[in-house]
Amino acid sequence: MKVVYFFVVLLALASSIAFAYDPSPLQDFCVAINDTKTGVFVNGKFCKDPKLAKAEDFFFPGLGPGNTSNPLGSKVTAVTVNEILGLNTLGISLARIDFAPKGLNPPHTHPRGTEILVVLEGTLYVGFVASNQNDNRLFTKVLNKGDVFVFPIGLIHFQQNIGYGNALAIAGLSSQNPGVITIANAVFGSKPPISDEVLAKAFQVGKNVIDYLQKQFWYNNS
Missing domain, CATH: 2.60.120.10 (Jelly Rolls)
Structure with missing residues (x-):
């Protein structure tokens, strides 16, 4: 049993x-x-x-070649x-x-x-x-x-x-x-952006660093 x-x-x-x-x-x-x-x-x-x-x-x-002329x-x-x-x-x-x-x-x-x-x-x-x-x-x-x-x-x-x-x-x-979730795009390129206070504490950096990263263009290669 x-x-x-x-x-x-x-x-x-x-x-x-x-x-x-x-x-x-x-x-x-x-x-x-x-x-x-x-x-x-x-x-x-x-x-x-x-x-x-x-x-x-x-x-x-x-399924031909993809265009790799990107950042x-x-x-x-x-x-x-x-x-x-x-x-x-x-x-x-x-x-x-x-x-x-x-x-x-x-x-x-x-x-x-x-x-x-x-x-x-x-x-x-x-x-x-x-x-x-x-x-x-x-x-x-x-x-x-x-x-x-x-x-x-x-x-x-x-x-x-x-x-x-x-x-x-x-x-x-x-x-x-x-x-697919591209890490940098999701963390620094979310819409609307994640609070810089949250990210600054999570990454243990200053808010100015987070602000700089959030202003970048996060390219999607897919």
């Missing part, structure tokens, strides 16, 4: 963990449709009648449920990341997805920071062509091109809509 009870509890825990992320599909596909006339938006997107689905719902045209020297081209409606409920997406020489994909998080990155060209310095309970440990690695690295869900991470030529990487993410 105790063994049966143990497995029931284990199954319940596994189920609760599973439902914490993108829902598992209960059909072949659920092509998203932006129709809110007859329903209430809760989590994810509405589905069109599967009989009306077509090949274009599962297609993204030409960061990088460009993220995301392919999520917003770009391919057929990704709805499938719990997966990807992104192409182009880097100019010395280009940076700045510290950011994906609140709803783990990321796995493969380098196709160039040399990248990458890393992520563990949470407070793990002493904010920094994990870094230099990646060359063909190397793969994983960034756990929700943790702050970055990639920088440390080579002298262009670099290219493809990232797979464990969510149809992983989201």
Whole structure:
């Protein structure tokens, strides 16, 4: 009896963990449709009648080079449920990341997805920071062509091109809509701005430093 009870509890825990992320599909596909006339938006997107689905719902045209002529020297081209409606409920997406020489994909998080990155060209310095309970440990690695690295869900991470030529990487993410929070943009570029008193105390600097940072233009490379 105790063994049966143990497995029931284990199954319940596994189920609760599973439902914490993108829902598992209960059909072949659920092509998203932006129709809110007859329903209430809760989590994810509405589905069109599967009989009306077509090949274009599962297609993204030409994942070509991104424009890296910006202050960061990088460009993220995301392919999520917003770009391919057929990704709805499938719990997966990807992104192409182009880097100019010395280009940076700045510290950011994906609140709803783990990321796995493969380098196709160039040399990248990458890393992520563990949470407070793990002493904010920094994990870094230099990646060359063909190397793969994983960034756990929700943790702050970055990639920088440390080579002298262009670099290219493809990232797979464990969510149809992983989201992105760029740390500097969120903290110093929020609208309306976070109180300089709050930030000055949090970062242990003077308000003049915070005021200066909040006046900067925080570029979004995605």
